[in-house]
Amino acid sequence: MSSVPSDVTSSGEHRLSRLDEQGKHTLFTGARTANTFAETPVTDAELTDIWELAKWAPTSANSQPLRVLFVREGEGRNRLVKHMDEGNRAKTAAAPAVAVLAMDTRFHEYIPALLPHKPELKDVFAGNDDLRVGSASFNATLQTGYFILAVRAQGLAAGPMSGFDTAAVDAEFFPDGRFHSILVVNIGHPGRDPWYARLPRLGNDDVLQWV
Amino acid sequence: MSSVPSDVTSSGEHRLSRLDEQGKHTLFTGARTANTFAETPVTDAELTDIWELAKWAPTSANSQPLRVLFVREGEGRNRLVKHMDEGNRAKTAAAPAVAVLAMDTRFHEYIPALLPHKPELKDVFAGNDDLRVGSASFNATLQTGYFILAVRAQGLAAGPMSGFDTAAVDAEFFPDGRFHSILVVNIGHPGRDPWYARLPRLGNDDVLQWV
Numbered sequence: 056m057s058s059v060p061s062d063v064t065s066s067g068e069h070r071l072s073r074l075d076e077q078g079k080h081t082l083f084t085g086a087r088t089a090n091t092f093a094e095t096p097v098t099d100a101e102l103t104d105i106w107e108l109a110k111w112a113p114t115s116a117n118s119q120p121l122r123v124l125f126v127r128e129g130e131g132r133n134r135l136v137k138h139m140d141e142g143n144r145a146k147t148a149a150a151p152a153v154a155v156l157a158m159d160t161r162f163h164e165y166i167p168a169l170l171p172h173k174p175e176l177k178d179v180f181a182g183n184d185d186l187r188v189g190s191a192s193f194n195a196t197l198q199t200g201y202f203i204l205a206v207r208a209q210g211l212a213a214g215p216m217s218g219f220d221t222a223a224v225d226a227e228f229f230p231d232g233r234f235h236s237i238l239v240v241n242i243g244h245p246g247r248d249p250w251y252a253r254l255p256r257l258g259n260d261d262v263l264q265w266v
Numbered sequence: 267m268s269s270v271p272s273d274v275t276s277s278g279e280h281r282l283s284r285l286d287e288q289g290k291h292t293l294f295t296g297a298r299t300a301n302t303f304a305e306t307p308v309t310d311a312e313l314t315d316i317w318e319l320a321k322w323a324p325t326s327a328n329s330q331p332l333r334v335l336f337v338r339e340g341e342g343r344n345r346l347v348k349h350m351d352e353g354n355r356a357k358t359a360a361a362p363a364v365a366v367l368a369m370d371t372r373f374h375e376y377i378p379a380l381l382p383h384k385p386e387l388k389d390v391f392a393g394n395d396d397l398r399v400g401s402a403s404f405n406a407t408l409q410t411g412y413f414i415l416a417v418r419a420q421g422l423a424a425g426p427m428s429g430f431d432t433a434a435v436d437a438e439f440f441p442d443g444r445f446h447s448i449l450v451v452n453i454g455h456p457g458r459d460p461w462y463a464r465l466p467r468l469g470n471d472d473v474l475q476w477v
Contacts, residue, residue, distance in 0.1 A: 069304070069456040071292065073421030078289040081282065083319040083416065093280075099476070106474060108294040110467045112415065115428045117465040124475045131477035169466055193407055193428075193448070200411020204323065205294065210284030217326045217404075228477065237404070245280040254328040255380055256321045263317060264335045265310070266342035266439065 082207050087250040089212035090146060092243035097152040099125070101209060102242070109205035114198060116176055117169045120162035120191040121198035122234055124155040134227055139239065140218035150214065150241035155224060156202060157234040158195035160188055192237075199238050206242055212249065214241035293418050298461040300423035301357055303454035308363040310336070312420060313453070320416035325409060327387055328380045331373035331402040332409035333445055335366040345438055350450065351429035361425065361452035366435060367413060368445040369406035371399055403448075410449050417453055423460065425452035 074082070102125050114120070126135050128151070135155065136148045147153055163180035170176060180187040206213040216239045224236045285293070313336050325331070337346050339362070346366065347359045358364055374391035381387060391398040410426075417424040427450045435447045 069423075069460060071418070071421045071423060071456065072288060074285075074289050074292055074419040077283060078285050078292075079319060079419060081285055081289075082293075082419065083322045083412075086322065088324050103470060103474065106470060108290060110473070111294045111297065112411070113299050113424075113426055119468050119473075122473055122475070124477060126477055134477075165468060165472070169468070171466075196404055196407040197411040197414075200323070200408040201294075201415065203408075204412065204415055207282070208285040208290060208293065210282045212282060213324075215324055245282065249280060255382075257330050257376060257380070259314060259317060261376070262321070262330075262333055263314065264333070266335060266337055266345075
């Protein structure tokens with residue numbers, strides 16, 4: 056894979072590729088949140104491949120505060136399911152794989168390695184808890200968006216759920232208090248009748264403004 | 267475009283497509299934040315097409331709280347540039363198009379239209395400011411991640427910036443207090459020397475856990 060993501064024209068400008076219609080369909084226009092999953096397993100290698108895509112998308116100051124706990128079937132899954140809202144328990148129990156996405160509130164410890172031209176930013180974050188946790192929350196949530204689309208990019212269906220007891224999940228899996236869970240995502244191949252009717256989207260006039 | 271995003275097998279399961287290597291390159295593995303832009307214009311139709319992709323990706327309770335202000339060149343741009351951090355002013359002034367991404371703190375007014383099987387959720391949000399603003403922030407930030415990847419999906423380069431005076435931008439463009447800006451994104455075709463050396467990513471062992 057080339058390190059330059061485009062062709063360079065004779066004038067020194069770059070031409071980027073766009074997704075073809077099939078690619079837009081896979082990620083955006085045709086993709087749906089799955090509510091049932093086939094029994095087809097999802098391997099650890101496939102789960103790692105999701106991260107190998109999502110990790111490249113941008114974060115402020117290259118801070119990369121998202122952490123991912125993959126919960127396999129069995130004992131780990133049982134520990135998670137009991138903290139999900141009742142309406143999310145059956146599908147979380149049945150999904151081939153589940154990811155708990157969390158923010159690392161001490162992400163700044165990696166700043167000297169991740170932002171080598173500005174290592175002093177570590178100390179700025181260390182001295183300002185509101186700035187640090189706010190930045191962790193914002194950037195980990197951005198990365199959560201990237202992660203959901205990366206699941207789809209790998210040919211898998213995502214089932215994101217915010218309906219769970221975040222404090223209980225943190226106590227269960229992150230007892231030292233450093234990581235805070237933000238979203239749980241079921242991952243697998245869609246099963247029978249996996250999709251509800253698609254819900255409406257806001258009209259462009261409700262969302263877009265021009266100045 | 268089919269409404270079913272997959273082939274259905276004889277057992278009733280669905281097979282999803284994955285992105286090909288070119289598509290992964292365009293969105294994730296080869297994409298870069300652009301710091302210079304070509305003079306090639308970006309049309310209003312191209313900007314609308316970005317939203318026509320990003321709008322389909324999922325939000326909690328289908329709440330869709332992200333709002334997008336596209337700032338054209340000229341007077342509108344001048345009003346924005348003065349509120350950017352000094353290091354971001356020249357590139358924001360030079361970009362063919364700029365988007366100010368903001369959360370709608372009164373997104374719940376649309377809930378009866380967007381979540382017709384649960385319209386009463388509007389009143390739950392109306393009665394709980396912390397829940398409502400927290401949900402707006404989380405879901406608008408998720409959608410910000412989708413938006414950045416949708417820019418790339420349309421063959422354009424994104425330059426996301428959190429370095430600006432959010433209170434001043436809100437006062438300038440959203441004076442009634444309903445929208446809160448969260449990120450500014452320069453959009454265009456990359457110009458000369460558009461990319462810095464790629465910064466390192468965390469190792470998988472620093473990010474991924476398994477249970």
